[in-house]
Amino acid sequence: MPVGSISSSSDTVGVAVVNYRVPVLESKEEVLDNCHRIADFVEGTKMGYPGLDLIVFPEYSTQGFHPTKWRELCTTVPGPETDIFCEACRKNKVWGVFSITGEINPNGNPFNCFILIDDQGKIKLNFHKINPWVPKEPWYPGDQTMVVKGPKGLMIGANVCYDSNIPEIVRDTVMKGAELVVRIQGYMYPSKEQQIKVASVRAWENNVYFAVANMAGRDKLYYYFGHSNIIDFDGTTLAECGSAPDEVTYAELSISAIRRARRNWTAENHLYNLTHRGYSAVKDGVATSPYSFYKIWSEDPEKAKQICESLTRDTPEQPSEEQATGHLLNK
Incomplete structure (x- = not known):
């Protein structure tokens, strides 16, 4: 430009x-x-x-x-x-x-x-x-x-x-x-x-x-x-x-x-490639979403929230260091 x-x-x-x-x-x-x-x-x-x-x-x-x-x-x-x-x-x-x-x-x-x-x-x-x-x-x-x-x-x-x-x-x-x-x-x-x-x-x-x-x-x-x-x-x-x-x-x-x-x-076209995966190998590429989390989020928002909380914390309040360490150890 x-x-x-x-x-x-x-x-x-x-x-x-x-x-x-x-x-x-x-x-x-x-x-x-x-x-x-x-x-x-x-x-x-x-x-x-x-x-x-x-x-x-x-x-x-x-x-x-x-x-x-x-x-x-x-x-x-x-x-x-x-x-x-x-x-x-x-x-x-x-x-x-x-x-x-x-x-x-x-x-x-x-x-x-x-x-x-x-x-x-x-x-x-x-x-x-x-x-x-x-x-x-x-x-x-x-x-x-x-x-x-x-x-x-x-x-x-x-x-x-x-x-x-x-x-x-x-x-x-x-x-x-x-x-x-x-x-x-x-x-x-x-x-x-x-x-x-x-x-x-x-x-x-x-x-x-x-x-x-x-x-x-x-x-x-x-x-x-x-x-x-x-x-x-x-x-x-x-x-x-x-x-x-x-x-x-x-x-x-x-x-x-x-x-x-x-x-x-082609290789830099991230928008086209998103829904035409592997078109060099598969005619017209694969359009099906491979991202399981987004399927869950769309169909069951509460389950998606639970997945996020299992990786982070289950409350908006920041836990104490002892609580946070225990939470991680208990995963």
Whole structure:
């Protein structure tokens, strides 16, 4: 893919990811002030990168993650925060990905949301984080992966932070048609090396573009390492920020290149090969799933849970060292 460019074309989608400075906010008024700052980022980035089609902001970039006031800062979707983002996208003719943590949920704890807004200022997707980062995150887990048609027809799938550590979530997103998986995250040290590598691995094993926006700087709890990046569908890095707050980087993603690769690659075509096992030996390959755990999980979730607990522990509470050692010895 082209690197070092600030342009795009009819065949390429210009994507920017932002190392947004982690906000420390105490009131809804401060949240809305921060939303206007994000809107200014949209405008400035579009001016600096005229090829920009999609800009991505990290998880927690809107409301932050206040250790005691997080519930007070929750909102609705649509709401006053997304209204500001919608106007910024409409005004600057760009698509944008934004974070809402959290969206009020009448049936339980709030949701952690990935919001995709188009260049007309319309909300096109509201994805709820499937695997909240336990034990610290209080968000109610979402129950489905989501993919929509994005700028210039590129298919965009949503992940939020810890979601991308679960290979099944990314694979399901890709199997719904995603050509670009966007991961918004609020990841802190000491997980820097692992999370940078995860983006490349998920891109390679799913033949998919990956765009990651991470926060940078310190809030009341953590120091976030930044390193927002854009990964090619072969797992190589197209662009990457450092660790400084408010860095922005940019890359072009070719639509025809990924579609051509998915159609023509052989040994590297991990999506085709998944359901055409051994086609060099068996005509058209074998489509039947060989993975017994996934069959069990689909048919009997409680049994699947028991299998996991037999390998780990049988309670959300972390056992004492004595209990853990005894549990392992008694297996």
